[in-house]
Ligand SMILES: Nc1nc2c(c(=O)[nH]1)N[C@H]1C(S)=C(S)[C@@H](COP(=O)(O)OP(=O)(O)OC[C@H]3O[C@@H](n4cnc5c(=O)[nH]c(N)nc54)[C@H](O)[C@@H]3O)O[C@H]1N2
Ligand SMILES: Nc1nc2c(c(=O)[nH]1)N[C@H]1C(S)=C(S)[C@@H](COP(=O)(O)OP(=O)(O)OC[C@H]3O[C@@H](n4cnc5c(=O)[nH]c(N)nc54)[C@H](O)[C@@H]3O)O[C@H]1N2
């Protein structure tokens with residue numbers, strides 16, 4: 001549909017949900033004659049949104065018009081120490097710590113302080129911290145990147161979510177592409193591997209259901225009995241962090257029984273012989289010991305997977321939030337190459353489709369501006385999964401040197417809530433509490449992180465600004481149009497960094513670009529107005545604005561991305577044997593190595609339980625957790641630790657008992673939920689705002705800053721704990 005259509009006194013505006021989710025839904029917003037949004041609905045014309053919204057976004061107007069929205073820039077009052085202010089929404093609490101100021105005052109004060117810190121400690125002592133509060137292309141990373149490059153601020157390595165799996169998939173295939181949702185109904189076997197489809201990717205679910213009506217089986221491999229697992233034909237409750245072993249065991253059986261597609265292997269892959277040699281050691285008996293499954297289950301899964309055609313694997317990022325999660329993703333990603341599943345419509349695998357969106361990112365982010373900064377070069381890179389270490393010695397791992405040089409003196413947070421979502425929360429919060437750290441937070445709500453801010457700036461929601469968006473779960477380019485005026489004095493990320501650049505005296509014209517101009521730059525049109533980006537040549541800025549969503553076009557066809565070669569790896573083939581890893585002196589083949597924090601690791605005697613600090617189905621990471629309607633949907637699991645009856649009994653714990661969970665990094669007080677959703681030896685709890693959790697800390701006070709084998713990413717799911725009744 002067009003950007004906006006008028007029906008009587010109402011306008012219907014095409015927007016795109018910009019929360020960090022594979023689905024990137026088309027959302028039609030009905031706006032009344034007073035300019036107020038009165039309804040949101042999924043666009044029935046969008047083939048993946050299919051006219052429905054998830055439970056979180058169906059209630060979106062509660063968020064947009066929440067009385068808890070930040071409406072004005074705020075400055076910390078003199079003498080008020082940084083730290084938790086108490087529950088959000090308790091009217092007036094924030095005004096005990098902050099005073100409202102004008103945008104002019106806020107921008108002037110922040111620009112001058114940043115420049116002063118840059119002059120005194122060097123610009124790299126300024127650290128931007130952002131992730132995916134919005135995944136709109138402009139809101140996620142555009143004017144902000146320009147500003148921080150020009151300033152010479154540190155760069156951020158954005159590893160908190162998907163780097164391990166993303167890089168691992170690319171080691172095998174060269175590119176993040178996958179089987180589109182629309183092809184899933186043709187599949188006869190759907191393997192959800194570390195993927196809670198119903199919970200975190202619900203717009204794939206109707207396609208799964210359609211496949212099942214056509215006779216497909218759904219198998220879920222997950223250490224937790226998710227909604228998806230409960231709805232499956234077979235739930236395989238694997239031990240956390242052991243997926244590489246299972247994938248190698250499946251390969252062992254497939255090759256032993258000759259179930260591979262040798263023609264596809266010969267034509268498309270590299271390193272079959274050494275891989276065959278490697279998997280010989282992964283017998284079903286050995287893999288059963290590691291994974292907690294039986295040899296018969298492993299054999300059955302291998303046979304079912306290799307002989308059912310088409311078969312598709314929906315891997316999500318759960319597998320790779322583990323110390324050796326990169327290798328696990330690599331090994332799983334090799335399975336459809338071994339069985340030739342890519343040759344069949346409805347077969348293959350899906351992890352992320354983001355590799356298909358080849359924006360003109362140099363024009364959007366302008367890394368060249370770093371040459372005009374006082375550094376005269378690109379700044380150093382700080383890993384966001386090591387924020388504790390970047391800010392304080394408390395985050396230092398055994399055997400590691402002290403934090404960076406120069407020390408971080410300013411932290412600029414937007415699109416993120418690190419005090420809740422970053423690992424090793426106690427180190428992060430100790431860092432945020434440093435009186436010498438200047439902290440600015442651009443936010444919609446008074447989160448765990450704003451409690452530590454010197455300045456809080458009000459941010460818009462996706463209804464209140466214009467953006468362009470790809471997706472990591474489908475192949476549609478979309479334009480999201482501003483539907484309503486900004487609530488209060490909130491402003492978009494683009495506006496904020498454009499203003500700050502001007503206050504800092506940056507005269508490059510790009511700092512004056514409007515969102516519409518930046519959408520054009522992202523599309524990079526030729527003289528006829530058509531995009532020059534691969535796959536977008538049929539798109540113009542006008543056609544996108546008029547149509548809302550337009551599917552990418554691939555010469556090779558999107559439905560079977562790796563049906564034929566070459567693939568963009570060093571050898572041009574799907575790499576079982578990674579030439580990149582070999583060149584780096586690392587093991588070029590997948591192997592199972594137990595995570596340090598696992599029942600097979602050195603600390604298992606002290607901390608015998610493997611902890612899953614999970615996402616909530618009704619929040620988006622920490623987003624939505626402050627809204628009553630969303631909290632009600634999580635009521636049965638809020639502040640609960642799910643523990644198996646055997647582990648509970650061994651500790652004298654009964655359902656509803658107050659319990660303490662701890663390791664060397666922190667302690668959490670929750671209530672026991674005795675449940676068979678987890679196996680013995682595994683406990684689980686949900687991510688929530690720390691200040692809404694009794695004791696003021698959340699699950700990330702227990703997680704570590706250890707990084708993954710590939711991609712230097714966070715390892716939330718490699719965490720050991722002990723539990724006792726209090
Ligand atoms: N409702 C909702 N939707 C979301 C989000 C949310 O918070 N809530 N978050 C969004 C974000 S940021 C992302 S990145 C995406 C992707 O999110 P997902 O990758 O789906 O995220 P997770 O829930 O972390 O992991 C999926 C499943 O992996 C399981 N798992 C954990 N460890 C292991 C393991 O060792 N092996 C196996 N096989 N499974 C394991 C978990 O129990 C979980 O059920 O979802 C997005 N969508
Ligand atoms: N224990 C545990 N920790 C985890 C995870 C887990 O599964 N378990 N998952 C990890 C993963 S996969 C991810 S992706 C990260 C997510 O970490 P974050 O990206 O920090 O995600 P959110 O918690 O959703 O916080 C995003 C914030 O951005 C704000 N925001 C939204 N839109 C805008 C905007 O346009 N402008 C500005 N300035 N702000 C905006 C929202 O209000 C929200 O507070 O968390 C990680 N942390």
Ligand SMILES: [Mo]
Pocket residue numbers: 020160161162
């Ligand atoms: Mo994520």
